Amino acid sequence: MVVGEGKITLKSCYDRVESIESIYTGGKVVLSKAEDILCTASNEDINVIDTKTGKVKAQLKGDTESVTTFSIKPDGKHLVSASRSLQMTIWDMNTFKVTRSFKAHNAPVIVMDIDVTSTLVATGSADSSVNVWDITGGFCTHSLKGHSGVVTAVRFHPDMKAPRLVSGGDDGSIRIWNLNTRKCEAVLESHSSPVRGLDFTPDGRYLISAGRDSVIHIWDIRIKKLVRTIPVYEPLETVGVLKPDTKLFDSNESKDEHRLVLFSGGSQGIIRLWDFDTGKEIFKQTKEPNSKHACLDVLYAEESQQLVLITTDQNILFYDITNKFQKTRQIAGYNEEITDIKYIGPNKQHVIVATNSEQLRLYNLDNHNCELIYGHSDIILSLDVHELDNNTSLFVSGSKDNTAKVWLVDWKSKSNTRAICVAEAIGHTEAVGAVSLSCKTGCNFLVTGSQDRTVKVWDLSNAAKTQENAKMLKSPKKLIARYTTKAHDKDINSLTIAPNDKVFATGSQDKTAKLWSVSDGQFLGTFQGHRRGIWSVTFSPFDQILATTSGDKTIKLWSLNDFSCIKTLEGHTSSVLSSAFVTSGMQILSVGGDGLVKLWNIKDEECVLTLDEHEDKIWSLSVAGDGENFVTGGADSAIIVWKDTTEDNISRLHKEQADNILKEQALSNYLQAKDYRKAISLAISLDQPHRLLGIFMELINNPTNQNKEQDTDVSAQKLTRGELDSVLGSPDIDTVVKSLAPSHLTKLLGYVRNWNTNVKFSRVAQSVLYCILSSKSSEALLTIPEARELIVALSSYSKRHYVRVDRLLTESFIVDFTLQSMDNLGSVSEESQQ
Incomplete structure (x- = not known):
């Protein structure tokens, strides 16, 4: 900033x-x-x-x-x-x-x-x-x-x-039940397995039933007979009837106002439409590639003419019936464990998310709409993004299916399927756990790291030529590897390409990070010093520095010139899983297995902020801009977006300081003018117990409404008997104390407890306590935070100090605060002191 x-x-x-x-x-x-x-x-x-x-x-x-x-x-x-x-x-x-x-x-x-x-x-x-x-x-x-x-x-x-x-x-x-007679009118028996779906035609004449025996039955309610059976060849979970005037696919034959159409959903995980009269299938959705879900239910939104598919993998998909079943909205109900997350798009309003599943999820952060992207056949482990221009983004995904896929996102498209797979890298023999795209304009190459301990650099130049015609591709283009290098002795967890596209770094479970030349894969050096495996490697955008995070709970900063460790940041209580440079490389964000996000000042190695909102380990974070926003995702399935509020916080602190200066001046003015009524409230607001004590001592020692010739003992006796007009020296001041807000009253009770421990101030303390207890019911005091503890602590001193509060405490307060007598209070105090 x-x-x-x-x-x-x-x-x-x-x-x-x-x-x-x-x-x-x-x-x-x-x-x-x-x-x-x-x-x-x-x-x-x-x-x-x-x-x-x-x-x-x-x-x-x-x-x-x-x-x-x-x-x-x-x-x-x-x-x-x-x-x-x-x-x-x-x-x-x-x-x-x-x-x-x-x-x-x-x-x-x-x-x-x-x-x-x-x-x-x-x-x-x-x-x-x-x-x-x-x-x-x-x-x-x-x-x-x-x-x-x-x-x-x-x-x-x-x-x-x-x-x-x-x-x-x-x-x-x-069974058909007559609710007037409370009897079963008929038993319809034709299904051979559980009945899962029931619906009526709009006129109520026909009943449609579906079950796991893979058929739809149509029954005439009037005669209680089966009139038609439609074999569907899949166990069904639901069935329903569309409104007669529903216009399907803009086709002439579907515009018959008297035509009835049935919909069904079952084990295939798709929606199918059936002609009520003929029993023929009108429409069948195309199943997404590599999708394994089945249908739990299909909801009919009559007003918007949509069918909502509920799937077994906790996704909710909206389809427009009248527009060739175009997907209008997707809601991902459950993300499972989030393995990687990246900002994507020109305005950073979207994130691409890899979860413990085969589908990628493209989230709109404004309305939480989620585009499910199918293509991989196993869990996706890693992501990277490159912005081609204001209308197009490129991203890559690495998976346990041993492949990496390159995807093109067209932000101008109004379709809910904007991501198209344009290329795939096939060649690794084990899971691809790390991927990185080149940083410079054009995005000419891709680097992948695998559990097979090798690194491959892939040529993207030919794939880039097909980006404009991506939608015309019948299948993704097969990438060609420029070279393959055995990089580590154990799994490669992370890799990243330097901003200048000349070198890249890898981090592995073998506790080392290594630096490599992009042009020929030449090994340049090792960063050695971690005691556990390395989870992430990150280049500083402004300095010749590499950051590594490890299972040894530390973050290390390394010099790219001599491979020496410059700094070690310690503070996480579990493995540090990812990091990112912010604030022009002067600070670093980190996330770990302890579920914490930490912000570090690199210069003094100080952790200046810890954020605790996740309930489980955080696997990944992605930064927008120079750290104005960042997003985190982890094992608790939560995606959290964070915003830099430093400027707002500084402005707030400056405003508070200015307000306090004005209040300090006002307090001084009130004290000089002996306007104690306003001074008391302001002193409590400013949290200044010493000045407040001075006000009360001045009032009690120089009362404005009592006979000043009365000695202290006489005043104390009258105070105990409740015969004085004022407890604190002025009726107005008594009123101020009695009418304090609960938060200010709790503060005041805390001050009184501290004053009461000093014999010199005990009279003031007990006078203020008397004023409070005589004006508040026990029920009212019990609603005030910490009041019970404070009053018990205060009362325990009353036996040995000057002013007694026996008369008040022998009433309802004895019951409410479990104080049996003043002697008991004294013993409680002695025990607590011991």
Whole structure:
């Protein structure tokens, strides 16, 4: 941060400004009818997410047992949830507080549905029963029994004039319940495995059911008969019906207003569409390469005409039905362990993230939209980014599938699939754990390091020529290695290319870092001194210095001229996993296995700031600019964005200092004018107990409202009996003390405790205590932080000091503060002193 010509201010303060954390750990997901909120299960809690911003609006705290299912009323006013504790809870969605909680079944509730009137909720349980509840009243209206196993699906009929409920079980049977007669009207038996999906056509005439027996059945509700079976050849988890007027793919045949279309999702992890009348497949999504997820559920957003796919790898994908199923939004519910993270894009509004999975995640930090990038077949370990221009970025990823892939991101594209694999490096025999792109304009080469202990330098010049026509590529271009060098005796954990593109450094588990020539791979020297493996290597952008971080809990700075260690920074309590230079190379940021972020001044080797927001080890950090912002990611699945607030902090301190100077002057003026009323409040605000003591001593020794000829003993006796008009020498001053805010009162009690330890000041201390206790009830004092401890400490001295507070303490304070008598107080004090 430059504050003047030639002057650089060292950073000293960073604040957490944004975070992306796990919001969905599997299970139920519900979209409100208004489509303004999305609710997801997160272990025992439920996250309420704003669909516009992608941020968590509220978290409904559970009862320590995992959530099994939940549903939102169509009017959006309440959410009903159930957990493994057998409790069913009703939440107010305006205040996000519990309105009612009760036991629902004798076994966990598995499925739930709310009727169109937002009045009733149906629950299907593992105890084979179906119950219907009045949501407002919280009582059971129907208890329906007949299933022989777990109830796996429930659905209200859309026409509640003749209320009916349909339920499906893991025995393959479907039961139709008449809620007026409380009896089962029919049992539909055709499925041979658990029924997972139930839905009705808009007119309520037909029931559509799907199960894990890989078929969709269509039933006529009026005659209770099966009218059509559609084989789908995959176990299904859900089925539904689109609105009749839905326009599909802008095709003429799909514009028939009377045509009904079904959607399904199952083990293939894709959405498929079916013609209701013919049973033919209308559309089938193309499965992403190397994707292994299955479908948990498909939500139908009628207003926006979208289908929302919920996958087994905790991703939530939005597709536009009317626009060839283009992906409009992606939400990554759970990031697993974050292995690497890098800023990307011209405005640093995005980060590319590698997690403990095969997919890359391109996050928009503004709205938390996440583009999933498929291509690797195993876990991704390392990343690097190069900005080609304001509209295009290049990045590389290294994976356990023994390859490195080069990706092009077109920021002008409005598609939600902007990253295209343009090249891949195949040649390593083990996992690629470190990658680095050349720094200069054009990005002509790539360096990769592997667990096979070799380093390869790859030519990117031909790949760069295809960047403009990347979208026309049928398959990624195969890169050619310029040379291969055996670099270390153990796994290579990190490598980085110098800003001038002439040399690169590698760090390994063999406890050494090495320097190499880019042009021919010539070995230039070894940086030796760490006692454990090296996790990262980083070049200073301004000096001939290399920083290394190690499992020995230290950061070492090395000279590139003679390979000597210049400085060692110690302070982390676990392995230091990554580092980055900031503030023109004068400071360094580091992250470690202790979950801490540390900021160091290189000149004096001092740690000036420690940030503790992560709950587990931090594997990676990435810096934007010269350290104005940085982002961290680690094993706790959290991505945290930090902002340099040093300038704001300095401005705040300057303002506080200026305010204190003005207050000091005002206090002096009040004391000179003997305006003690204002002086007392100001002295407490400025935390000046000595000047406050002087004010009280002046008032007590020179009272303005008492007979000055009375000796001290007489005044003390009257004070004890409560006969004086003023305790502190002036009624106005008494009023000031009695009306102090809780924070100021706590401060004052602390001062009084210290004064009370000195016999010379004990009279003042006990007078102030008397004034406080005589004006505050025990209940009021107990609400003040630290008041209990302070008053007990003060009272323990009253027996041997001048003014007694026996009369007050023998009332309700004896009970509230567990003080039996003044003698007991004295013994407590003696024990505490011993």
